[in-house]
Amino acid sequence: MCAAISEVEQEELLEKLEVFKIKGRDKHGRKILRIIAKFFPARLVSVEVLKKYLEERVFPKLMGKRKFAVLYAHTGVQRSENFPGISGLRWIYDAIPANVKENLEAVYFIHPGLQARLFLATFGRFLFNAGLYGKLRYVSRVDYLWESVRRNEVEIPEFVFDHDEDLDYRPMMDYGLESDHARVYGGAPTMDSPVTTYSHGVHLIGFQEIH
Numbered sequence: 001m002c003a004a005i006s007e008v009e010q011e012e013l014l015e016k017l018e019v020f021k022i023k024g025r026d027k028h029g030r031k032i033l034r035i036i037a038k039f040f041p042a043r044l045v046s047v048e049v050l051k052k053y054l055e056e057r058v059f060p061k062l063m064g065k066r067k068f069a070v071l072y073a074h075t076g077v078q079r080s081e082n083f084p085g086i087s088g089l090r091w092i093y094d095a096i097p098a099n100v101k102e103n104l105e106a107v108y109f110i111h112p113g114l115q116a117r118l119f120l121a122t123f124g125r126f127l128f129n130a131g132l133y134g135k136l137r138y139v140s141r142v143d144y145l146w147e148s149v150r151r152n153e154v155e156i157p158e159f160v161f162d163h164d165e166d167l168d169y170r171p172m173m174d175y176g177l178e179s180d181h182a183r184v185y186g187g188a189p190t191m192d193s194p195v196t197t198y199s200h201g202v203h204l205i206g207f208q209e210i211h
Contacts, residue, residue: 010049011057013041020058022068024153030069030105032154033062038076040084047088051095062100069106071149074116075160107132108148110139111163141167 005013014020017039024032040050062068077083084092117138139145142156142164 005044007046007049007052010045011053014045014050014053015057017041020054021155022058022061023155024150026069026106026108026149027147028067028069028105030067032149033058033068033070034154035070035072036157037072037074037082038157038159040082042080042082042084047084047091050084050088051092054092055095059097059100062103063097064099065103067103067105069108069149070104071108071110071145071154073110073156073160074113075111075163077116104132105135106148107136108139108145109136110142110145110160111167112138112140 019036019039021034022031023034026032137148142161145156
């Protein structure tokens with residue numbers, strides 16, 4: 001990753017784009033850290049600046065005894081544009097304070113896609129600890145998100161809803177049998193406990209980690 005702007009400008013860009021935003025609650029009363037992956041400008045923001053931004057502006061707001069959930073929208077992510085790299089992901093994860101990791105109770109993963117699932121099915125056990133996977137909830141459609149999250153308290157970008165419509169008209173995209181012209185990378189669980197998947201109104205069982 002090569003940034004052409006200063007560190008201060010990179011931090012200001014992250015703030016302006018609202019890649020990370022703490023707002024709203026799920027139906028268990030947990031506050032939500034919303035992450036819109038497509039907004040992350042990987043070509044302009046270095047992993048070092050991203051880590052510093054999280055440590056100074058995001059993690060402190062998640063300290064204490066209150067539990068929280070992450071709402072992660074993977075919609076439209078492309079490796080060259082929005083992906084910080086495997087080593088970057090690991091470095092950022094290791095930098096998360098233990099107290100924050102303990103307070104995280106759920107990760108709502110919108111539009112994971114087949115490539116995203118396979119990616120962490122292959123690399124997940126090398127990137128994160130096993131406990132994270134038991135907290136992961138796949139959400140294949142935004143409508144299913146409202147089963148767990150308070151609808152009026154969370155802002156979802158319009159392009160996420162548009163992708164829902166694309167999936168409705170081209171259902172094979174859900175299974176990687178039809179391309180949406182975006183090479184997608186991101187979270188897919190390899191875990192040692194079942195993961196709930198909200199897909200087509202049916203709760204399915206997620207991947208199991210093979211030791």
